[in-house]
Amino acid sequence: MATVAPPPHTTPASNATHQDGRLQLKPLEGVEAAKRAAAYASVDNHIKPEHKIIGIGSGSTVPYVVERIVQQGPKVNLHRWFIPTGFQSKELIVKAGLPLGDVDSFPVIDVTIDGADEVDSSLNCIKGGGACQLREKVLAESASTFIVIADYRKNSTILGEKWSQGVPIEVAQFAYASVMRRLEQMGGKPALRMGGGAKAGPCVTDNSNFVIDSPFPESLMKKPAELSDRIKLMTGVVEVGLFCNMAKAAYFGNQDGTITSKYAGGEVKEGEQFDVGRSPMVA
Numbered sequence: 179m180a181t182v183a184p185p186p187h188t189t190p191a192s193n194a195t196h197q198d199g200r201l202q203l204k205p206l207e208g209v210e211a212a213k214r215a216a217a218y219a220s221v222d223n224h225i226k227p228e229h230k231i232i233g234i235g236s237g238s239t240v241p242y243v244v245e246r247i248v249q250q251g252p253k254v255n256l257h258r259w260f261i262p263t264g265f266q267s268k269e270l271i272v273k274a275g276l277p278l279g280d281v282d283s284f285p286v287i288d289v290t291i292d293g294a295d296e297v298d299s300s301l302n303c304i305k306g307g308g309a310c311q312l313r314e315k316v317l318a319e320s321a322s323t324f325i326v327i328a329d330y331r332k333n334s335t336i337l338g339e340k341w342s343q344g345v346p347i348e349v350a351q352f353a354y355a356s357v358m359r360r361l362e363q364m365g366g367k368p369a370l371r372m373g374g375g376a377k378a379g380p381c382v383t384d385n386s387n388f389v390i391d392s393p394f395p396e397s398l399m400k401k402p403a404e405l406s407d408r409i410k411l412m413t414g415v416v417e418v419g420l421f422c423n424m425a426k427a428a429y430f431g432n433q434d435g436t437i438t439s440k441y442a443g444g445e446v447k448e449g450e451q452f453d454v455g456r457s458p459m460v461a
């Protein structure tokens with residue numbers, strides 16, 4: 179673990195207000211409550227005081243990771259650096275008043291925690307729903323420990339079971355049409371991701387590339403590592419939103435408030451109670 183000096187300008191945001199030793203949190207229910215529980219559990223189990231370089235993923239579940247890290251307190255956070263996986267992730271770190279680092283300065287990361295669009299029974303993930311998969315995969319690979327968090331909607335046996343939008347594939351703008359054609363030839367149903375109402379034309383990533391989303395038949399999706407390698411070899415493909423054999427653990431928040439956790443060795447813990455109101459135990 180790197181030893182780092184506290185940055186002079188950073189003052190971590192204050193913790194959630196405490197009353198009689200318990201956190202006063204915003205009441206949540208449904209999917210948001212599930213996301214928060216998964217995120218809190220992942221931080222409590224994997225972000226320890228000795229962890230100084232921390233990768234922060236992207237998406238709507240990761241803000242709860244940052245919230246839980248802030249609850250660990252400025253004493254420990256002032257001696258850490260937090261590495262973002264894109265613009266949204268950087269803003270999360272800065273607005274939380276946590277020390278912002280970059281992967282150039284800290285190429286070796288202790289722990290990266292990130293969301294996922296879907297996770298299979300072997301912890302292979304579809305990622306890139308927010309078009310951040312390139313930087314996310316760099317930080318996932320650079321981390322000694324990569325942890326995935328999600329709500330119950332993402333917990334699958336085979337990829338593609340619940341996430342129907344397809345595998346997000348970041349491509350060079352110049353090459354998108356030829357990659358689309360190659361993906362069709364291998365059985366995909368590719369679609370160029372558009373910018374949505376806010377932007378006429380395609381979605382453009384933080385790296386100035388396009389994203390193609392492509393579902394594939396189950397015969398291909400049940401061997402995600404092979405599929406990822408085939409796609410990655412196509413000229414013009416920058417990164418594939420399949421994260422295979424990378425996650426050490428995945429935490430899912432359930433509808434009933436419990437947590438399901440899956441581990442790289444195959445262990446699964448179902449229905450564990452998790453009390454989000456209990457303040458994190460940080461030495």
Ligand SMILES: O=C(CO)[C@H](O)[C@H](O)COP(=O)(O)O
Pocket residue numbers: 235236237238239240292293294295304305306307308309310311314
């Ligand atoms: O890969 C990602 C962005 O590219 C996100 O981590 C993934 O889309 C999950 O997002 P959310 O937490 O909002 O479900």
